[in-house]
Amino acid sequence: MAANFWASTHGQYWMLDEAALRKSRETDLKYLKEIELAKIRGEDVYCFVLNLTSWFLYLVIAALGRRLNVRQVIIATAITYFKRFYTKNSYKNTDPYLVAATCMYLACKMEEFPQHIKSVILEMKNVTADQGGFGYDNQKVAEMEFYLLEELEFNLIVYHPYRTLKTLAIDLGQKSDVIQRAWHIVNDLFRTDICLVYPPYMIAIAAVGFVIMIKEARANHNGIDTRTRKGNGSVGGVGSGSRNEGRGISGIKELKQWFSGLQVDMEKVLEIIRNIKNLYSQWREVNEIKAQDVLRKLREAQNKS
Amino acid sequence: MKRSKPAPNNFGMLHDLKMKKEAKQIRVQEKYEIQGFISSGTYGRVYKAKAKEPKINEHGMEIECVYAIKKFKPDKEGDTHSYTGISQSAVREISLCKELCHENTIRLEEVLLEDKSIYMVFDYAEHDFLQIIHHHSQSERKPIPEFTIKSFLWQLLNGVAYLHANWVMHRDLKPANILVTADGVVKIGDLGLARLFHHPLVPLFNGDKVVVTIWYRAPELLLGSKHYTTTIDIWAVGCIFAELLALKPIFKGEEAKMDSKKNVPFQRSQLTKIFEVLGTPTKERWPTIDHQPEYNNLNSFRPYSNTLREYYDRLPSAKSEAGYNLLTAMLEYDPIKRISALDALSHPFFEEEPEPSFGSFEGQEFKYPRRTVKPEDNDIKGGIPAISSGASQAGVKVSANKKEDGRNSKRIKVEQ
Ligand SMILES: Nc1ncnc2c1ncn2[C@@H]1O[C@H](COP(=O)(O)OP(=O)(O)O)[C@@H](O)[C@H]1O
Ligand SMILES: [Mg+2]
Numbered sequence: 001m002a003a004n005f006w007a008s009t010h011g012q013y014w015m016l017d018e019a020a021l022r023k024s025r026e027t028d029l030k031y032l033k034e035i036e037l038a039k040i041r042g043e044d045v046y047c048f049v050l051n052l053t054s055w056f057l058y059l060v061i062a063a064l065g066r067r068l069n070v071r072q073v074i075i076a077t078a079i080t081y082f083k084r085f086y087t088k089n090s091y092k093n094t095d096p097y098l099v100a101a102t103c104m105y106l107a108c109k110m111e112e113f114p115q116h117i118k119s120v121i122l123e124m125k126n127v128t129a130d131q132g133g134f135g136y137d138n139q140k141v142a143e144m145e146f147y148l149l150e151e152l153e154f155n156l157i158v159y160h161p162y163r164t165l166k167t168l169a170i171d172l173g174q175k176s177d178v179i180q181r182a183w184h185i186v187n188d189l190f191r192t193d194i195c196l197v198y199p200p201y202m203i204a205i206a207a208v209g210f211v212i213m214i215k216e217a218r219a220n221h222n223g224i225d226t227r228t229r230k231g232n233g234s235v236g237g238v239g240s241g242s243r244n245e246g247r248g249i250s251g252i253k254e255l256k257q258w259f260s261g262l263q264v265d266m267e268k269v270l271e272i273i274r275n276i277k278n279l280y281s282q283w284r285e286v287n288e289i290k291a292q293d294v295l296r297k298l299r300e301a302q303n304k305s
Numbered sequence: 306m307k308r309s310k311p312a313p314n315n316f317g318m319l320h321d322l323k324m325k326k327e328a329k330q331i332r333v334q335e336k337y338e339i340q341g342f343i344s345s346g347t348y349g350r351v352y353k354a355k356a357k358e359p360k361i362n363e364h365g366m367e368i369e370c371v372y373a374i375k376k377f378k379p380d381k382e383g384d385t386h387s388y389t390g391i392s393q394s395a396v397r398e399i400s401l402c403k404e405l406c407h408e409n410t411i412r413l414e415e416v417l418l419e420d421k422s423i424y425m426v427f428d429y430a431e432h433d434f435l436q437i438i439h440h441h442s443q444s445e446r447k448p449i450p451e452f453t454i455k456s457f458l459w460q461l462l463n464g465v466a467y468l469h470a471n472w473v474m475h476r477d478l479k480p481a482n483i484l485v486t487a488d489g490v491v492k493i494g495d496l497g498l499a500r501l502f503h504h505p506l507v508p509l510f511n512g513d514k515v516v517v518t519i520w521y522r523a524p525e526l527l528l529g530s531k532h533y534t535t536t537i538d539i540w541a542v543g544c545i546f547a548e549l550l551a552l553k554p555i556f557k558g559e560e561a562k563m564d565s566k567k568n569v570p571f572q573r574s575q576l577t578k579i580f581e582v583l584g585t586p587t588k589e590r591w592p593t594i595d596h597q598p599e600y601n602n603l604n605s606f607r608p609y610s611n612t613l614r615e616y617y618d619r620l621p622s623a624k625s626e627a628g629y630n631l632l633t634a635m636l637e638y639d640p641i642k643r644i645s646a647l648d649a650l651s652h653p654f655f656e657e658e659p660e661p662s663f664g665s666f667e668g669q670e671f672k673y674p675r676r677t678v679k680p681e682d683n684d685i686k687g688g689i690p691a692i693s694s695g696a697s698q699a700g701v702k703v704s705a706n707k708k709e710d711g712r713n714s715k716r717i718k719v720e721q
Contacts, residue, residue: 008404009404093322106391110396112500117389146421150326154400157404163503
C-alpha cells in the first residue's frame with residue numbers, strides 16, 4: 001500500500017484509460033445535446049463544454065478549500081474523489097455542488113484535518129453565492145457522504161504527485177526553482193482528468209520535465225520568447241522566472257541529464273507532457289464566465305427535470 | 306457576503322442516488338446471520354456472524370465463513386442530535402484496512418452502509434491476547450508456554466514492521482487489539498486510531514490529544530512530545546511482551562483524567578510505575594529528555610534505580626537472556642535508541658530454540674476457550690434490529706462484554 005503505489009487501491013482500481021473515461025461521459029454528452037446547452041453541435045464541442053464544466057468545478061472546490069484554509073493536498077484529494085465519483089455518475093443525475101462539498105468534507109477527515117460539517121456548508125454557500133447558492137443542510141451532506149463512500153468503493157487513500165516532487169526536490173537541491181514551478185503545474189493539472197489516467201509519480205516527473213523544457217526553450221531563445229510568457233501568464237510562473245538565474249546552458253544540460261536518468265516510462269511521461277501543453281493552450285479559450293454559464297444552465301435543467 | 310438567490314433544493318438529486326444504492330443494496334441481515342455480540346467498544350459494537358452463502362474454494366468445497374462485524378454508530382452532535390456523517394475513526398479504519406494486506410493484520414472482507422450505520426466485516430478471530438492472558442492468569446494458573454509467547458511476539462512484530470514500512474502508525478497496540486485465529490495466527494486489529502505518518506499535515510498532536518491506552522503509552526507521549534514516531538508502537542509491543550510473560554501489565558498506572566477544559570494532565574502515576582521498574586530516566590540514557598515539554602515535572606520524582614533485570618528474572622517463563630535483551634531494547638527510554646520492528650524481527654531471541662512459528666499453539670495439549678458470544682438483547686437501542694432466531698429467543702439481558710480491569714475500555718480520545 002502506502003509504500004508501493006501499485007499495491008494500493010489507487011494503483012489497482014483507479015487508473016482508468018481514456019476510453020473508459022469517454023464512456024463514463026456518455027450520459028452527460030447525450031444530456032447536453034438534449035438540453036441544447038450552449039446551442040452548439042458536434043461531439044468535440046460537447047466534450048469541450050464538459051471539460052469546461054469540470055474545469056469550473058475544480059475552481060469551486062479549490063475556492064472552498066481555500067476558504068476552509070486547507071492545504072493543497074486536501075484540495076487534490078477532494079478533487080480526485082469528485083472525479084472518481086463522476087466516472088460513475090452523471091451531472092444530469094447529481095448536483096455537482098452537493099458532491100463537491102461532500103468530497104471536501106470527506107477529504108478533510110481523510111487527510112487528518114477534520115472540519116465541522118457546518119463550516120463546510122457555510123463556506124460552500126459563500127463560494128456559490130452568485131451561482132445559485134447551496135441549499136443543503138447537515139443531513140443531506142451526511143447522506144451524500146454515504147453515497148459518495150459507496151461510489152468510491154471505500155478507497156479513500158489517494159496518492160498525489162506532491163510527494164514525488166518533494167523527493168525530487170532533494171535531488172535538485174534548495175536553489176533550484178524547478179520543483180516550485182512543477183508544483184504549480186501539478187495544481188493546474190487537477191483541472192483536467194489526468195489524475196484518473198496516470199500514476200501520480202509520473203505526473204510529477206512530467207511536470208518537472210515540462211519545466212525543464214520551457215527553461216531550455218527560453219535559454220535557446222535567449223529570453224526573447226515573450227509569446228510563451230504571455231500564453232502561460234497564469235500557469236504558476238512557468239516562463240516568467242527572472243532572467244538572471246545564472247544557470248545558463250550548463251544548468252540546463254545538467255538538468256536534462258539528471259532527468260533522463262530517472263527510472264520511469266518516458267513514453268508515458270511524454271504523453272503527460274503533451275497533456276500539459278494542451279492544458280495551457282486551452283487556457284485562453286476557457287474563460288471562467290463561460291464555464292459558470294454552462295454550469296448554471298446545467299443546474300437549471302436539473303431543477304426542471 | 307452576497308445574498309444568494311433561492312438555492313435550488315435539489316433533493317431529487319439525492320433521490321436518484323438513493324435509488325441507485327437501493328437497487329444494488331445488500332442488507333447486512335440478508336447476507337449474514339448474526340450469531341450474537343462480542344464486544345461493545347468505543348465506537349459501537351462487534352458482532353459474530355456467519356455468511357449465509359458459504360464460499361466455494363478452488364477444490365469446489367464449501368468453506369464456512371465466519372466474520373466479526375464491527376458496527377459504527379452514526380456520529381451525532383452532542384446536544385442537537387443532528388447527524389454529521391461518518392466519524393474520523395471510521396474513516397481511518399476503513400481507509401487503512403482497505404489498503405492493508407498482510408498475514409498479521411486483520412483482513413477486511415467488506416464494508417456495508419445501512420441506516421446511517423457503518424458495518425465493517427472482518428475475518429473472525431477466535432482469540433485475542435487479552436483473553437489468552439486472562440485464561441492463563443485466571444483458569445490455567447500457568448504461564449503461557451515460551452514457544453507461544455515467542456510466536457505471538459514475532460508475528461506481532463512482523464505485522465508492526467509491515468505497518469511501519471507502509472507508513473502506518475497503529476497508535477493503540479494493547480492486548481485487546483491483538484487478535485489470534487484458532488490456528489494461532491496473530492492478526493493486528495482495531496485500526497481506529499491508526500494513521501499515515503508521512504508528511505503529516507499538522508503536528509500529530511493536534512489531531513488526537515491523547516493516543517494509546519495509558520498502560521502502553523510511551524514515555525515521550527507521557528512527557529508531552531508533540532512529534533512522536535513509530536517508536537511509540539514499539540514501546541507498546543515491549544509492554545505487551547512483558548505482559549505475556551507476567552500475565553499482568555508491567556506498568557499499571559492510574560490515568561489522570563482530563564479536566565473540563567480538555568487540558569491534557571500530567572500522568573504522574575503512569576510515569577511512577579515506569580520509573581519503579583526502569584529507573585528514573587537520565588540525560589545519559591535519553592540525551593534529549595530535557596526537550597520534552599513536561600521535563601520540569603521530573604524534578605518532583607524521587608530517584609529510582611533500574612530493576613528490570615530483577616523483574617524479568619522473577620518471571621517463570623522468562624528464561625532467555627536474549628529475550629531480556631530484546632525487552633530492554635523495546636523499553637528503551639530514548640525513542641531514537643529504541644529498536645525498530647524490523648531489527649527486532651532479526652533479534653537473536655528469535656533464532657534461539659524454540660523458534661517462532663505462525664502456528665503459535667502447535668504442540669499445546671490444551672485448547673483455549675472460544676470467544677464468548679452473547680445473545681443479542683433485542684432491546685439494546687441501535688443494535689442490529691433482529692438477529693438469527695436461535696440467539697434472539699434466548700432473550701437474556703446481557704450487558705456489554707466489558708473486561709473488569711479496564712484493559713478493554715480505557716481508550717480516551719479527543720477529536721477535533
Ligand atoms: N475480527 C475479529 N474477530 C473476533 N473478535 C473481534 C474482531 N475484531 C474485534 N473483535 C473483538 O471486539 C473488540 C473490540 O473491537 P475493536 O476493533 O478493538 O474496536 P474498539 O474500537 O471498540 O476497541 C476486540 O477487543 C475483540 O475482542
Ligand atoms: Mg479495541
